Each structure stands twice: as C-alpha cells, then as structure tokens.
Amino acid sequence: MSAMRVLVIGAGPGGAAAAIEMQRAGADVRIVEKSAWPRAKTCGDGISPPGVREARALGLALDDKTKLEVGEISTPRGARFRAGWRPETPWGAIVERREFDERLLALAVAAGARFDDRTTARDVTFGSRGPAVRLGRDATATHELFDAIVLAEGATGTLAPKLGFGRHHSRLVALRGYTRAIKPLEPQFGLYFDRDVSPGYGWIFPVDRERANVGVLVDERAVRARDGDLRGILRGWTATSAVARETIGPGPTYESLRGGVIPTGRRSRVRGSVYLVGDAAGVADPFSAEGIYQAMATGRAAAAALVEHGPGRAAERAYARALRPFDRNAAEARRLRMGFGFVIDVMGARAVKRPKLAYHLSSSGFFMKDSLPAFLLGIARTW
Ligand SMILES: Cc1cc2nc3c(=O)[nH]c(=O)nc-3n(C[C@H](O)[C@H](O)[C@H](O)COP(=O)(O)OP(=O)(O)OC[C@H]3O[C@@H](n4cnc5c(N)ncnc54)[C@H](O)[C@@H]3O)c2cc1C
Incomplete structure (x- = not known):
C-alpha cells in the first residue's frame, strides 16, 4: 500500500x-x-510551560534558552503577585x-x-x-x-x-515591539492586567537581560471603542504602568512595532x-x-x-x-473575561498575601488550563 x-x-x-x-x-x-x-x-x-513540553515531545528541547521560572502578575488595582508553574512543566522560555x-x-x-x-x-x-x-x-x-x-x-x-x-467567534488584537531595558531584566514573564488595558493586559517578556518584547493585548471591540488606536493604548500603558516605567522607561522607542489578530473559536x-x-x-x-x-x-x-x-x-x-x-x-x-477586572482584582488582592492561592491562580487557571470546576475547587482550598 x-x-x-x-x-x-x-x-x-x-x-x-x-x-x-x-x-x-x-x-x-x-x-x-x-x-x-x-x-x-x-x-x-512567549513559549509557556505547556508549550515547552509540547516542543520537547516533538524533539525540540529549548534547554539552550533562558528558563523563565516564575512570572509576575499585576491586577487593575495595582496588586502584584508572583506566579508559579507546576513541577511537571517547571519553566517557559522566550524565543x-x-x-x-x-x-x-x-x-x-x-x-x-x-x-x-x-x-x-x-x-x-x-x-x-x-x-x-x-x-x-x-x-x-x-x-x-x-x-x-x-x-x-x-x-x-x-x-x-x-x-x-x-467566521471565527471573536478576535483579540495585540501590538508588540522590541525595546532596550533601562535595568537588567528578570528571567520572568511579566503580565500586567492594568486598568489602561482592561479587559486585556500589557506584557514585558525578556528576550535577554537587556532586550524586551513589550506589548498589549486587547479585545477587538475594546480597541474599536478607542478608535482603533492600539499604539495609543500601548503608549498610555507604558506611561502609567509603574513596572513599565521602572524596566523600560515611560516612553520607550521600539524596533519592529507590529500588530496582529488572534482569532478564537470556529x-x-x-x-x-x-x-x-x-x-x-x-x-x-x-x-x-x-x-x-x-x-x-x-x-x-x-x-x-x-x-x-x-x-x-x-x-x-x-x-x-x-x-x-x-x-x-x-x-x-x-x-471569565466578562467579569475580568473584578475577578482579577479580588483574587489578586488576596493572592498577594497567599502564595498558595497565587500559585494556584497562575499554574491552574492561566497557564495550565484546568477545567472550571477544578479551578474553582483549588481557589476554595487555597483561599
Ligand atoms: C502580537 C501577538 C503576540 C502574540 N504573543 C504570543 C505569545 O507570546 N505566546 C503564544 O503562545 N502565542 C502568542 N500569539 C499567538 C501566536 O502567534 C499564534 O497563535 C501562533 O503563531 C499560531 O500558529 P499557527 O501555526 O497556527 O500559525 P502561524 O504561526 O501564523 O503560521 C501560519 C503560516 O501559514 C502561512 N500561510 C498562510 N496562508 C498560506 C497559503 N495559502 N499557502 C502557503 N502558506 C500560507 C503563513 O505565511 C504563516 O507562515 C501572539 C499573537 C500576536 C498577533
């Protein structure tokens, strides 16, 4: 045959x-x-820990890359907590x-x-x-x-x-560019759910210690409501975000600033x-x-x-x-996106004081994709 x-x-x-x-x-x-x-x-x-696992299963080990072992997450009201991965897939990478x-x-x-x-x-x-x-x-x-x-x-x-x-059910839009950091970057995924980008987030991902991939992700409808000005959203976020100001400065210049869509659902x-x-x-x-x-x-x-x-x-x-x-x-x-700001605010404020809850939120909900009942049960256990 x-x-x-x-x-x-x-x-x-x-x-x-x-x-x-x-x-x-x-x-x-x-x-x-x-x-x-x-x-x-x-x-x-950003190659998430499940992405690293998947690449490895195909024969691509990313061991030569900086291992991003933890992440930092902030909430619309400005609470910041450390994220964690699960032991079976302990690190992600930027490639x-x-x-x-x-x-x-x-x-x-x-x-x-x-x-x-x-x-x-x-x-x-x-x-x-x-x-x-x-x-x-x-x-x-x-x-x-x-x-x-x-x-x-x-x-x-x-x-x-x-x-x-x-057609796809809906689309998210994102804009990203590369910029020089003003201080050495930590080996971590930085995801900032600040009010200026809600419902969405800004990110700072270290390509290496000096260079960052920086961007914003927003729902397509939210961008339309702001006259489609994604560059304005990125500019506004980096100007107001404390983390962005500390790491890349309030008005960074970008190399290769480009946007794209991410379709979801078919x-x-x-x-x-x-x-x-x-x-x-x-x-x-x-x-x-x-x-x-x-x-x-x-x-x-x-x-x-x-x-x-x-x-x-x-x-x-x-x-x-x-x-x-x-x-x-x-x-x-x-x-989850419907109650986005509220959910992240309430849980994030609590997660700052409760490392177990912080670990659960990031390892189960955001990155590891447990089912909703398992996710909620974990919250009840770690609250
Ligand atoms: C700004 C932005 C930031 C993102 N950040 C992340 C992130 O950090 N981490 C993450 O996991 N995901 C991220 N994503 C999503 C991620 O980029 C995509 O989900 C991923 O690339 C999808 O892979 P794919 O193989 O389906 O398609 P693609 O990677 O887009 O590949 C499709 C390929 O098909 C080719 N092609 C198209 N039509 C034809 C044709 N008719 N004939 C021949 N070739 C064709 C194209 O040239 C292209 O090379 C981001 C997306 C955007 C827009």
Whole structure:
C-alpha cells in the first residue's frame, strides 16, 4: 500500500508539528509556505510551560534558552503577585519566532518531509480521488492531488473562509515591539492586567537581560471603542504602568512595532479531508491569547487522527474529540473575561498575601488550563 499523501499548508508551529508527526509515522508529507523562509512572525515570543513540553515531545528541547521560572502578575488595582508553574512543566522560555519556527520546521525536514517556501496554496477543489490543490505562482500554478490536507494558514489565511469554514467567534488584537531595558531584566514573564488595558493586559517578556518584547493585548471591540488606536493604548500603558516605567522607561522607542489578530473559536474544523489546526482552527486561548502551545498540540492531534484512521469519518471524530478540551477552555475563558477586572482584582488582592492561592491562580487557571470546576475547587482550598 502506498503512503498517505498529505499537504501541510503553512509552516508555523501548527503545520510543523503536524508534519513532524505524520512524516515520522510513515506518511508522505509536503509542506508549502508562502513566505521566504525563515520568516518573522508578529508575536510576544512567549513559549509557556505547556508549550515547552509540547516542543520537547516533538524533539525540540529549548534547554539552550533562558528558563523563565516564575512570572509576575499585576491586577487593575495595582496588586502584584508572583506566579508559579507546576513541577511537571517547571519553566517557559522566550524565543523569537523566526528562530523557534525555523528550528521546529527543521525537524519535519530532517524526518523526510518535502518543504517549499515562497509557494502559496491558492485553491482547493474536491473530487472522487481526494482534494486537489492549486500550488505556486498564478501563471505557473500546478494542480496536485492529496489524500488529506492540514490547513495551518494562521490567523489571516484566506483558504478556510473560501472553503466554507465560516467566521471565527471573536478576535483579540495585540501590538508588540522590541525595546532596550533601562535595568537588567528578570528571567520572568511579566503580565500586567492594568486598568489602561482592561479587559486585556500589557506584557514585558525578556528576550535577554537587556532586550524586551513589550506589548498589549486587547479585545477587538475594546480597541474599536478607542478608535482603533492600539499604539495609543500601548503608549498610555507604558506611561502609567509603574513596572513599565521602572524596566523600560515611560516612553520607550521600539524596533519592529507590529500588530496582529488572534482569532478564537470556529464552528467546524474538518471538511472533505481538510483539517484546520492552530490559529486557522481558532484554538488560541481567549483569555491570554496564547496560541503557540495550542497550534503544536492541535497539529499533533490532527496528525494522530489521520495516521491512526486514514482520511475519513473515524479520523474526523477522533480530531473532534481531541479539540473538546480546547473548546471547553475557550468557553470558560470567554466567561471569565466578562467579569475580568473584578475577578482579577479580588483574587489578586488576596493572592498577594497567599502564595498558595497565587500559585494556584497562575499554574491552574492561566497557564495550565484546568477545567472550571477544578479551578474553582483549588481557589476554595487555597483561599
Ligand atoms: C502580537 C501577538 C503576540 C502574540 N504573543 C504570543 C505569545 O507570546 N505566546 C503564544 O503562545 N502565542 C502568542 N500569539 C499567538 C501566536 O502567534 C499564534 O497563535 C501562533 O503563531 C499560531 O500558529 P499557527 O501555526 O497556527 O500559525 P502561524 O504561526 O501564523 O503560521 C501560519 C503560516 O501559514 C502561512 N500561510 C498562510 N496562508 C498560506 C497559503 N495559502 N499557502 C502557503 N502558506 C500560507 C503563513 O505565511 C504563516 O507562515 C501572539 C499573537 C500576536 C498577533
């Protein structure tokens, strides 16, 4: 029997993870990426502890990176507490996306996947022999047949809407830039839920001791209410935040100041042997906008479903099952956002005095994605 032929569209963490797993399992994988590779990606560059775990499972150990062992969180009323990770995944890391994505994709190529950059997937049509994809530049585009497609086209991809996958439930927007610190940066994730960015947060992530990735994350509707002025929100936050003033100064200058969207939620993820993963599937966390871990995890899950069952109903069902925890987490995170400022204020004020509660809030709710009942039970225990 010949190997299953799979096309992976997009070489970000979602596509790379799927390609690594499928090629290692014996599929014949081709990856196409429209950008010249390696490419930069607008991102906070924060690989959470679950993200580090996921990368390691794919064969990418980030041991050469600064290990971010704790985080600092502040609340709208200005309380600050230390966050903690769980012992099984004790640290996260900051890795600029050009490097992270390049290293991950190299594992797929090392496993034997064929990779073409500057190659756009333009269209997908469905026939009795499986999906056919139009690949390459318009004038010289070729049609190729595959058994299945993993569509990892990211937040702004145009193929999923064309194929009738429908819109995302909602979108968050973020703006980030790199700047020099005015004092050595601590090896920690800094997440600041200050009033100026509520409902959302500002972040200061250390690329190294001197250079920080700084940004703000806000709900799309909240930005529209402020005339779409995301730069103004970032400027306002760094001017008023005590932490920002202490570490990067009140009016930092930025290199590569860029914004992007993070879509969350999508009704369907599989149609006719096309599997959506990562941002295309809308699986980023609607509370934190973390999406790298989710992209790798859903890429692996789609790969596992296809490898185990081959394209067809059984694989679709297996992938739908694997996505359930992400959807449950998303629904809970959306609910949490409604009472956002209040919840964070009340819990944060208490967490300052109760390290066990602080640890629980960060390790369970924010980063580790326990179910809501388990999260609430932990709060009751540590209150
Ligand atoms: C400002 C900002 C900050 C963020 N910070 C963080 C953070 O700190 N930590 C975190 O975990 N997440 C963060 N995220 C979210 C994270 O960046 C995404 O969730 C993640 O990149 C999703 O990975 P992906 O593989 O699905 O898509 P992407 O990484 O976007 O990759 C998609 C790829 O597909 C390619 N492509 C698209 N269409 C085609 C086509 N037709 N043919 C060929 N190639 C195509 C694109 O060129 C791209 O390379 C942030 C997002 C933003 C906007």
